[in-house]
Structure formats: C-alpha cells, structure tokens
Amino acid sequence: MHTPVLLQQAIEGLRLNSQGFYIDATVGEGGHVSEMLKKQTRILAIDADSEQVKRLKNRFGHDKNLILEVGNFSEIEHIAKKQGFFPVDGVLFDLGLSMRQLKEGHRGFSYKELDDPLDMRIDANTLLTAEEILSQKSEKELSEIFSKNAEEIFSERIAHAIATARRKKGITTVGELVSIVQSAHKGINRSTVARIFQALRIEVNDEITNLKKGLQGALSIIKKPGGRIVVISFHSLEDRVVKLFARQHHMNMSTMKPKTKGAKAGFERSATLRIISC
Numbered sequence: 001m002h003t004p005v006l007l008q009q010a011i012e013g014l015r016l017n018s019q020g021f022y023i024d025a026t027v028g029e030g031g032h033v034s035e036m037l038k039k040q041t042r043i044l045a046i047d048a049d050s051e052q053v054k055r056l057k058n059r060f061g062h063d064k065n066l067i068l069e070v071g072n073f074s075e076i077e078h079i080a081k082k083q084g085f086f087p088v089d090g091v092l093f094d095l096g097l098s099m100r101q102l103k104e105g106h107r108g109f110s111y112k113e114l115d116d117p118l119d120m121r122i123d124a125n126t127l128l129t130a131e132e133i134l135s136q137k138s139e140k141e142l143s144e145i146f147s148k149n150a151e152e153i154f155s156e157r158i159a160h161a162i163a164t165a166r167r168k169k170g171i172t173t174v175g176e177l178v179s180i181v182q183s184a185h186k187g188i189n190r191s192t193v194a195r196i197f198q199a200l201r202i203e204v205n206d207e208i209t210n211l212k213k214g215l216q217g218a219l220s221i222i223k224k225p226g227g228r229i230v231v232i233s234f235h236s237l238e239d240r241v242v243k244l245f246a247r248q249h250h251m252n253m254s255t256m257k258p259k260t261k262g263a264k265a266g267f268e269r270s271a272t273l274r275i276i277s278c
C-alpha cells in the first residue's frame with residue numbers, strides 16, 4: 001500500500017470545492033484520489049501504468065464522481081478535453097513511482113530486488129527497456145545519461161564498466177547491474193547505485209520531457225485566474241523543471257517540504273511540494 005507523501009498539504013493546495021473539476025495526473029494506488037473524493041468533487045484520474053488503473057477500477061469503479069483513464073500525462077490536454085474536463089480547477093502531479101511498483105512491480109525499478117529483470121518501463125508500450133538501453137547505447141551515451149539524469153560524478157567509470165561487462169555477457173538482471181556499478185570504483189556506495197537506477201528509469205520513461213509537456217498541457221486546460229497546479233517531486237532535476245515553468249509563466253508558487261524525523265523518514269525526505277497559482 002502506498003503512503004502518499006504530503007497528502008493533506010497537496011489537498012489543501014488544490015483548494016477543492018464541490019462544484020469543481022480536478023485531475024489527478026498520477027493516480028498510482030489512489031491515496032490522493034480517495035482523499036479528494038471525500039470533498040465530493042469531479043475527478044479525472046490518469047496513470048501511465050495500466051495495472052495501477054485496473055486495480056483502482058475494481059476499488060472505485062462505482063464512484064460516479066471519478067473517471068479513471070490509462071494515459072501519459074504528457075497527453076493531459078487531449079485526455080481532459082475528451083472527458084469534458086475543460087477548464088479544470090486543479091491538477092495534481094505526484095511524480096515518480098508508487099510503493100507497489102517499487103516493491104512488487106518486478107520491473108527492475110528497485111536496486112534491492114536483485115533477481116528482477118531490467119525493464120523499468122512504467123507504460124508497457126514504451127519503446128526501449130533498461131536492458132535494451134544498456135546494450136544499445138554507446139559508452140559515451142551511457143555516461144551522458146548518468147551525468148545528465150543523476151549528476152553522477154562516477155558516470156564515465158560506470159559507463160566504461162558497463163561497456164566492458166556487456167562484451168562478455170548481456171546485462172539482464174538488477175543484481176548484474178548492481179555488481180557492475182559497484183565494481184567501477186571503490187568509492188561507489190549504495191546511493192551511487194540508487195542514482196544510476198534513477199537515471200536509467202528517467203531515460204527509459206522520458207520523464208523530464210513528459211513532465212515539461214504535462215505542465216504545459218495542464219496550463220492549457222486550467223481555469224485562469226484561480227486554478228492550481230500542485231506538483232510533488234522527488235529529485236532536483238524534476239523540481240528544477242517545475243520552478244522554471246512557474247517562473248517562465250510569471251505564476252506565484254509556494255513550496256513545502258515534509259516534516260520528517262531521523263532515518264525513519266526514508267524517501268519522503270527528498271519530497272518537495274510546489275503549489276502554482278495560475
């Protein structure tokens with residue numbers, strides 16, 4: 001079960017009213033949407049992962065206020081207009097992956113699930129898997145992926161280790177990639193491995209391009225003035241896109257971070273909530 005990060009703050013940021021139309025662009029396991037439904041608003045909920053949407057249809061299928069759609073939020077304008085959600089009062093983006101995708105997805109998202117295949121596609125129709133990227137991209141291209149998507153200082157060494165290893169045998173599992181990354185330099189620790197997995201996932205799913213398109217699409221369907229775009233991001237690359245978007249369009253933006261204590265806080269620590277007033 002996914003524990004939504006910054007749940008109440010995101011809901012308050014959307015300023016839900018019972019006459020309004022809202023979009024949850026990343027419905028995931030339904031944590032945010034079930035809270036939104038309590039306010040009796042009309043909601044269009046989207047996710048690129050058809051398995052997530054299928055599960056939610058079983059859970060919420062009866063709710064007349066909720067429409068569930070499989071789709072990429074890069075297409076949000078098209079999906080919203082098709083469903084009559086135009087103009088909308090608020091759009092929520094809770095970026096990244098849900099706990100179920102990470103722990104039970106068996107798609108290689110987590111560097112801890114050593115036997116999983118290196119797939120990493122959120123949407124099963126995405127062109128290239130992580131395994132295919134690792135086998136098809138040149139050493140230089142791999143190094144660029146790691147430095148661009150993860151600002152990883154060992155990018156060149158890791159790309160070289162991958163290029164050397166794949167000459168002997170294809171890299172097909174999480175465990176194989178983890179060992180190769182760790183072998184690239186003695187200074188490499190678990191956080192380097194986590195960053196390399198994140199960089200590959202961003203590449204496989206074209207996450208930065210999709211986020212830019214998603215924000216632009218949200219802006220084209222949101223009520224002006226007064227609509228809200230709320231974004232929860234988990235790394236600086238995404239957050240930078242959100243900040244730049246608000247600045248370029250001269251929109252007010254407020255920011256919140258979770259109040260977390262000690263090591264227990266886990267991945268929540270890296271979350272940033274941005275509320276953009278349109």
Ligand SMILES: C[S@@+](CC[C@H](N)C(=O)[O-])C[C@H]1O[C@@H](n2cnc3c(N)ncnc32)[C@H](O)[C@@H]1O
Nearest residue numbers: 004026028029030031032048072073094097098
């Ligand atoms: C952090 S989870 C959302 C969790 C959700 N807020 C909840 O409370 O359960 C992020 C979700 O976004 C979805 N996702 C990621 N990129 C997407 C995209 N480009 N378009 C649509 N959904 C996307 C993932 O499949 C995942 O289910």
